Amino acid sequence: MRLSQILISTLRDDPADAEIPSHKLLARAGFVVKIAAGVYTFAPLMWRVVKKFAQIVREELDREGANEVMLPIIQPKELWVSSGRWDRYVTDGIMFTLKDRKGSEMCLGPTHEEVMTAYVNAQVNSYKQLPVNFYQIQDKFRDEIRPRFGLMRGREFIMMDAYSFDADQQGLDEAYAKMRRAYCRIFDRCGVDYTVVQADSGAIGGAGSEEFMVIADSGEDSILFCRDSGYAANVEKAQSRLPAAPAGGEAKPLEKHATPDVKTVAQLEAFFPGWVAGRMAKTVLYHVTWKSKEKVTAVMMRGDLEINEVKLVNALDALTVRLATEDEIKKATGAEVGFAGPVGLPDDVPLLADESLHGVTNLLTGCNQTGYHCLNVNLGRDCRMPSFKELRLARAGEGCPVSGKPLEQARGIEVGHIFKLGTKYSKAMAATFMDQGGKPTPFVMGCYGIGVSRTPAAAIEQHFDDKGMVWPVAIAPFECVVAMLDPKRDEQQALAQQLYAQLQKASVDVCLDDRAMSPGAKFKDLELIGVPVQVFVGRKAGEGQVEFLVRKGMQKSECQAGEVAAKVLAALGR
RNA sequence: CGGGCCGUAGCGCAGUCUGGUAGCGCGACUGGUUUGGGACCAGUAGGUCGGAGGUUCGAAUCCUCUCGGCCCGACCA
Known part of the structure; x- marks a missing residue:
């Protein structure tokens, strides 16, 4: 080529x-x-x-x-209805749909x-x-x-x-x-x-x-x-293994405290000295959509951990979840955002909790009343027993579930x-x-x-440098290029074509760069394109000398024309 | 869909705030000189300023609407 x-x-x-x-x-x-x-x-x-x-x-x-x-790219709607996926894909807006001349619906x-x-x-x-x-x-x-x-x-x-x-x-x-x-x-x-x-x-x-x-x-x-x-x-x-949170000890009596404008875990830690995030349970409200219904659901998570929404969707067998809006939260809990909790949660709001809260005593939580939080909350005693699921987002640094060593x-x-x-x-x-x-x-x-x-x-993304692309040999547009720097010179034409033919015969996927452009431009261009092995036929063509470049690492060397085939094959790992 | 931003020559941009002859670099084309790191000189072409409407003597510039596109969030190979 x-x-x-x-x-x-x-x-x-x-x-x-x-x-x-x-x-x-x-x-x-x-x-x-x-x-x-x-x-x-x-x-x-x-x-x-x-x-x-x-x-x-x-x-x-x-x-x-x-x-x-x-397989056909254009597909009839009926096929997708039969698997139950038409509505979901169309609702998600991910499907390109069209109608044929009869008005039948199709998709790409x-x-x-x-x-x-x-x-x-x-x-x-x-x-x-x-x-x-x-x-x-x-x-x-x-x-x-x-x-x-x-x-x-x-x-x-x-x-x-x-x-x-x-x-x-x-x-x-x-x-x-x-x-x-x-x-x-x-x-x-x-x-x-x-x-x-x-x-x-x-x-x-x-x-x-x-x-x-x-x-x-x-x-x-x-x-x-x-x-x-x-x-x-x-x-x-x-998944990950977690260091245990500080123990809560024997169940103590429930206490309710006024906590005006204290809404986040960080603010609570400052407001209640001695209560660390690991002893708190945050309650996050989600708007959950199933195939035929939707509902606001409360999800409890240990204060220092985060919810994994993919796990949440799976645990609920739902289509999607999203954070509830401010209005939805007020409607479900009766309180402003920042005070949701299991205590006093209306019965029609389902309650889930992460495994990390299983058996934990004397928690700090919200209680669905603006400006108040509760201490010494014990699940099942002060509120419904939530349904426990694994909902936690694993994080780097936590223990590998197999070896216990820190995850990267x-x-x-x-x-x-x-x-x-x-x-x-x-x-x-x-x-x-x-x-x-x-x-x-x-x-x-x-x-x-x-x-x-x-x-x-x-x-x-893995193979480039400041000069351009560095293609892996197996998927490079060409394995090798033989470039003549001045196509007008007969000795360059002759030598380049000879090397090109020789490499073709050796089953190298090689191309011949016979474009008329200045040498500098040609170097830059081929570096950008990133052909793995590049042979330059230039001013020393008359003496049978050429230049040999391995794009990865940009190692350049001179060699005799006679060595080129062997060097190219070696560089290609053959 | 929510939040931020951008549409001016093939590409990258300035000009918009403060309305008054549409610009720069690269690229392209012609001629010449060059030929080892995106060459140089001289010349040429190329724009309904995304579109529509409005304000104005006058709109790339101000207002309204609209269509594209980019970035940040939820989906996926």
Whole structure:
């Protein structure tokens, strides 16, 4: 490939709307061009990168027996109604919907559980045909509330999603393990530093799930991990061991104290000397939405700890929760914000508490009366016994649930997610096969996703320097470039073309930079584009001397033309 | 959707407060000189100042509405 024949348009300045390194660099190097918020054109060099990554994904999935298919992007509403997800996705505003000429409602697929389940249900009738595993690599559409960070969170993006269908749980466990192995090989091969973490299964539902996280400061997810035990989890899911709060001792008589304008835990610590946050229980009111009802609910948490809203949603089996508004709080508790508590809480407000409060005596809490708090509150004696759940947000520094050593925190970019769905969709959609006993049985499903356009961006978050991108070899647009510094000079043309041909013969993915531009500009351009190995044919071409650059680390050296092929292969690790 | 902010040439920006000839840098084009770190000289093209309405003798500038976009929060590959 001659670079003079590819449209390469690099910018000198970072685009104003880019925040993170990968977005700045990909836009500046002309790899992506925005056409609307979260919607991008992939230029030839970027498309080469995506195709290379997709090919790695295909090879590793095929190796585990998965089969690639092509699924429709336009999907009928009925399919989504049948799984029960139409309303939720439309209400959340995440679905692109449209009507055809007859007025039938359709959507652009944000994910493909429905289509795939319908396909397999139609084709698979017997346990003898199982297990099967299908995947696709295609555009997905989600009308993200806030598209951002270039390719990281687009509204149209490329995703691989795979779906496994098994006869029973054991089959699913095996399918899941295979996919996990394949995922590890995929991310190993493309040269990113990643961690597999326990994850919440969120809107997709199901039992177990793990996320593949590329560690990067710009990551939108927060993860906790332990070097000692290998425990790692998304904070949404993470658990921890906690140092015990000071003991409350024998139950003492309830006391009510006037606490005008004292509303926060910090203010209470100052107001009641000797009472530390660990002896307090804060009561936070949430507006909770279920499928067919909504209600304000009180949630108690130890004063020095925080509530994990994802755990709260799961504990309540709710669709969403949000903090109650000031008005909702007044209506539910009868008091101003800052004085909610379990004591005197109206019976129609459900009461939950975190495990950290289980068995704790003589608490300091609010009592639903503006300007008052209670001391020596004992749950079950002075108020209803709340229903105890694990609702606490784990934090760095707390003990690893496995080893007890302090947990560390990092930011991560979610590039892959694997789920054990179970029978959630197959039951909803009545997707069954005949088991050995001749009984219709729902498929036991798994689903598995990889962000195909996101992963290369994530790779750049880990591999760049002040000069530009530093592509890992496996997904670089080209492995090597042979650049002539002055295409008008015959000896440079001749030597560059000779080296180019030689490297092609050696199966190197090489391009020839024959563009007419000043040497300085060419150096800058190729540094920005980040081809891993760069060979410059310049003024010493007549003597058979060229320059050799390994982009990572910018080590530059001169060598004889005859050594080039060997040096390139060595630098590429072959 | 809530909170902050921005729309002026292909890109990055100034001009807006205080109304009066629409500017700068980069890029592009032509000619010439260059050819090892985004070259130099001379010249050229390119803008309904996001859109609509209003105030005014006069609006990029003031007012109203609207459409885009960005950033901070809740969703996700």
